[in-house]
Amino acid sequence: MRSRPLIIFGPLVTSRAEEAHFFFMPFSINAMRNHPRLHSVKSISDFVAQYTNRISSEFKFWNASGGADHFYTCCHSIGREAASKHHDLHNTAIQITCSSSYFQRLFISHKDVGLPQVWPRPPHQLLNPPHARNKLVFFAGRKQNSRIREKILASWGNDTLMDIFSGNLSFPYEEGFRRSKYCLHVKGYEVNTARVSDAIHYGCIPVIISNYYDLPFANVLDWSKFSIIISEEDVAFLKKILLSVSKQRYLTMYHNLCLVRRHFRWHTPPRSYDSFYMTAYQLWLRRGLQLLSSN
Structure with missing residues (x-):
């Protein structure tokens, strides 16, 4: 994960523990899952529990x-x-995670x-302007992962206004984002995905379903x-909802999207x-809530 070296060697680090507002626990799930002795779910959770006991x-x-x-x-x-x-690691410490869904049993929304x-992206990349986007929707992903995906593919897989695919694409993946007005983010096995930041x-x-x-x-x-955020129950009205968006509202959202792009980039x-x-x-805001609730 790119955030780990930035945290360890970044500008917010202090060498004096008494001055610290936070304490980073630098175990790496990625390193453990590729370790021959720690690659299983059980082994990783055992190691993390032992590590936390030692810290405490x-x-x-x-x-x-x-x-x-x-x-x-x-x-x-x-x-x-x-x-x-x-218990305390789960209930008290802050988890910074990509799996930020209420369906994940160890994710606590007000804390994590x-x-x-x-x-990683090139530092500067010109965007296709709104008038150059000739497709209404783009989505590519395995339909086996989700009932909602199956419904979307069955309803609009052959719609000429939309590029919706379950198999191989006939054009580069990035091109689907460049030439479309809206890009779908649809839950598969998990809700987390890079599609939102790609879009x-x-x-x-982003259309988040x-x-x-x-x-x-x-x-x-x-x-x-x-x-645009659509509940899973309203997915049948997806096309109607998107076509009802006025040109002015779309242009305003596009302008705002250009403004927030800088928040979805990592730099070193x-x-x-x-x-x-x-x-x-976000970490700072969560810490304030946690300290209030623990007093």
Whole structure:
């Protein structure tokens, strides 16, 4: 995960523990899942529990807050159970995760932080303007993953206004984002996906079709200004909803999308308002809530 080295070596690090507002727990789910002795869900959760017990017994800072000012990162499905064998780690420490769905049993919405999945990108890339986007919708993904995806593919897979695919594409994946006005984010096995940040990067208005999903930076960004959110129950009206959007509203959302793109980028070193600082701010807000609730 790209956020880990930025946290460890980033501009917010202090060498004096007494001055710290937060304590980062630097275990890597990615490293553990590729380790020959720690690749299983059980082994990872055992290791994390032992690690947390050691932290709490050897350092005073965990016990001073009950772990409320400690946090860890997790962006892999195998890591969803990482905190399952340590009660305080699960209930008190802050999880920064891509799996920010209420359906994930170890995700606590008022405590944990949703992390956007963002691929490394070129620093500057020109966007297709609105008038050059000749497709209404783009989506590509396996239909076996979701009942909602199956319904979308069955309803509009042959619609000439939409590029909706379950198999191989006849054009580059990125081109689907560039030439479409709206790009669908539809829950598969999990709700988390890089499609939202892909859509934002290429200037395609995200259409989020998923119930009970904590959107990244939701308590800072007003997603209704640059995306469309549709409940799973209303998916049958998808095309009608999108066609009813006025030209002026679409252009306003496109303009706002261009403004928020900087929040969905990682830089080394971090830059103001990028994903690193946005995540750090989310962390700060969560810490305040946790300390209030623990008093």
